[in-house]
Amino acid sequence: MRVLFALIVxxxxxxxxxAQDAAPADTAADAPIAEAPVCGTETISIARMQWPSAAIxxxxxxxxxxxxxxxxxxxxxxxxxATTSSIATTGRPLVAPEVWLPRVAAIWNSxxxxxxxxxxxPTYSGGPLEGWFVPDYVAKDNPELKSAAxxxxxxQVFSDGGSRARFLSCPADWACAIINANLVKAYGLDKRFDIxxxxxxxxxxxxxxxxxxxxxxILFYYWQPNGVLAQLGFTPLDMGAFDANALSCLAEAECTNxxxxxxxxxxxxxxxxxxxxxxxxxxAAYFQRASMPLDEMNRLLAHMSETGVSPEQxxxxxxxxRPEIWTSWVAR
Numbered sequence: 187m188r189v190l191f192a193l194i195v196x197x198x199x200x201x202x203x204x205a206q207d208a209a210p211a212d213t214a215a216d217a218p219i220a221e222a223p224v225c226g227t228e229t230i231s232i233a234r235m236q237w238p239s240a241a242i243x244x245x246x247x248x249x250x251x252x253x254x255x256x257x258x259x260x261x262x263x264x265x266x267x268a269t270t271s272s273i274a275t276t277g278r279p280l281v282a283p284e285v286w287l288p289r290v291a292a293i294w295n296s297x298x299x300x301x302x303x304x305x306x307x308p309t310y311s312g313g314p315l316e317g318w319f320v321p322d323y324v325a326k327d328n329p330e331l332k333s334a335a336x337x338x339x340x341x342q343v344f345s346d347g348g349s350r351a352r353f354l355s356c357p358a359d360w361a362c363a364i365i366n367a368n369l370v371k372a373y374g375l376d377k378r379f380d381i382x383x384x385x386x387x388x389x390x391x392x393x394x395x396x397x398x399x400x401x402x403x404i405l406f407y408y409w410q411p412n413g414v415l416a417q418l419g420f421t422p423l424d425m426g427a428f429d430a431n432a433l434s435c436l437a438e439a440e441c442t443n444x445x446x447x448x449x450x451x452x453x454x455x456x457x458x459x460x461x462x463x464x465x466x467x468x469x470a471a472y473f474q475r476a477s478m479p480l481d482e483m484n485r486l487l488a489h490m491s492e493t494g495v496s497p498e499q500x501x502x503x504x505x506x507x508r509p510e511i512w513t514s515w516v517a518r
Contacts, residue, residue, distance in 0.1 A: 225257035226465030231279035233264030245501030354406035413487030
């Protein structure tokens with residue numbers, strides 16, 4: 187009986203011990219150790235923001251966590267300010283896939299100080315969030331035109347045979363209109379280009395659509411992620427390095443000595459509650475790898491617009507057709 191009792195106690199202690207205290211190899215087969223649940227012990231909550239790209243991402247991550255980790259996942263309605271504040275104070279939701287940090291800087295910095303939130307991977311990879319673009323056919327026909335610094339030497343690409351060309355900026359009441367006007371001067375393009383400022387976002391897209399339909403060249407400002415870039419086929423130009431001092435002048439209407447700079451980087455990150463590292467460290471590691479290529483999100487937004495499907499259906503389309511992207515996020 188003493189031998190039997192000792193064996194029972196030994197097995198009980200082994201089963202309760204954490205993985206790093208596992209029994210030596212010669213006894214492990216006799217006493218298998220239960221691993222902690224990959225998904226933790228509660229439903230994984232993911233914030234679905236109101237704008238399309240963030241909604242698609244919420245459903246993409248929910249679908250992958252369900253199919254690849256067998257997690258119980260809940261997609262919850264979110265708002266940039268309210269969701270960031272909620273993670274900072276309550277630790278829930280556990281994940282917010284698209285948080286634009288400069289727009290919630292005070293809330294985010296406070297949350298970092300309390301240790302309630304962490305930055306996982308950048309939401310997007312591969313390309314500027316805003317800048318100058320040309321149609322794909324212009325880039326293909328003019329391989330030497332790769333950057334904003336190259337434009338002046340190739341300005342005639344954008345002219346109709348006359349002495350002037352056109353730069354399509356953003357609406358005059360947008361902040362980018364001032365930056366664009368000063369960048370045109372910084373690159374010496376005011377010698378050759380006239381700036382056109384459309385009345386609205388709709389007018390901007392209309393001009394682009396009509397220009398592409400005629401297969402005409404055009405130099406213009408745009409931003410991403412955005413389905414229009416994939417629908418019409420546009421290529422970003424290299425805007426060079428970011429210069430904070432140059433930008434402070436570029437953002438002023440009366441900038442007297444504009445200098446070249448890329449547009450200001452705007453960090454967009456996957457925000458995760460610090461609790462996720464304790465509840466489900468494997469999932470925290472997943473979100474540290476889960477950057478979405480910008481051109482892929484552009485294609486998804488174009489797909490949703492063209493087909494009229496929902497963000498959830500668009501997410502499923504991505505999961506089914508693009509495993510070469512998301513399987514690298516899952517790899518353990």
